Amino acid sequence: MEALSRLLLALVVNGVITGFLIGAPNRVIINISHLLFADDTLIMCEADQRQVQALKALLFCFEAVFGLKVNLDKLELVPIGLVPNTRLLAKTLGCKIASFLMTYLGLPLGSASRASSIWDTVIEKIERRLVEWKRMYLSKGGRITLIKSTLSNLPTYFLSLFPIPASVAIHIEKLQRDFL
Template sequence: MAKAYDRVHWDSLFQVLVGFGFSNQFCNLVKECEILSRLLRKQFEDGCIGKFYHPLGTPLILHLLYADDILMFLNGENRSLRQLCSTLSCYERRSWQCISREKFAIFGSPTISSARKRSLVRLTGFAKGNFLVMYLGVPLVRGQLKAGHFDQLIVKIRANVAGWKAKLFSQGGRLIFLNHVLSSMASHLMAVLEVPQIVLKKINSILSTFFWGEHNGKAKIK
């Protein structure tokens, strides 16, 4: 089918969900997400909210929405931000949902002055965001990714390894645990980011030690 997603009729989609046994509560939640996406897309397409243009050759992204997390990309004009606030208020009226404005944060370009950033915070009532920030487990940074940006991933893998005693597993059991649990934690990031080699070496070292075991606190010689 040609561009099947663009041709899906929402009413038809909800009928399919009901047919598969999804509750009305779940369907209503999907409808609320769809309302917000449509409202934002229309404001961008009509030019009411100015677009944030990305580097040449990259796709233009207006917003990313997953569950109750959303990232919006727009320019820093007062008019755009006022219209964004108005759109969020419109969504609240239509959906009877309450936007957690205290959880919103503005991440500005490095070319924007501190005074201008403070002005935008006052205008919207949002907090001033600072990089590094995590979105769906992926580090979002300004500039090039560095090894230090993956410290949280390393700590998480070590914590998972520490929670399981390798001696309680057979070698086959350890291999299954590596393939289906520990390795998948890193695979998610490696699928979307260019992970520095030093980080990959650290991860391999942790997984290798878990697989082969330790002796007197040191990794066994393979």
């Protein structure tokens, strides 16, 4: 993956593809062209036929040199904003088209960050765990340990991206209190 990262960076440095620019014009601008997560890769570029063709060529070269097959069945093109040539770009890459309202690595992407509805999955996970645990005979110490080690950690992953609404925090605390 380090090699793929360097190949993508070379495309950006040479102006073949443009990543996602972050920053104000009078400050340092960061160009993010790709993100790697375990065996997942997010690649960002303009909705431009030449950039997509260059990306496809890079993926085929990567396959040939390193012997790692790129699974085109899992490849998805996710347009952000109005992209009139989405079908053509997807056909060029040989991939599916997905919408930006999606779940990636368990996090809902494209939804309003302050909406309490994005926390429904966390609350459902907590409630599922509690249903299993309530069937077990546990001491008060055992219940406290489960709350601290598991229930308190379930929202942590979501908190890395989304602020928790007060109503959701109160609801989670109530579930924990009722279990205790």
